[in-house]
Amino acid sequence: MEQVYKKMELVGSSKENIEKAIENAIDRASKTIRRMRWFEVVETRGFIKDNKVAYYQATIKVGFTVDNPDLP
DSSP states (O other), X not given: OOOOEEEEEEEEEESSOHXXXXXHHHXXXXXXXXXXXXXXXXXEXXXXXXXXXXXXXXXXXXXXXXXXXXXX
């Protein structure tokens, strides 16, 4: 079956690491977005406080399938 996808950009953050920042973004988005299928990391960065890493941020693009009105 042919699919149509839409991409949206999200920014997740975490005090732990980049991977957790990605997981936080996907977890939060999953509460309102259905049929997420893939993600790509487009940017990583962090915040420095008192000469230490305070938190990490990951900007991701998430792809999800668009509803097909012809299917039940």
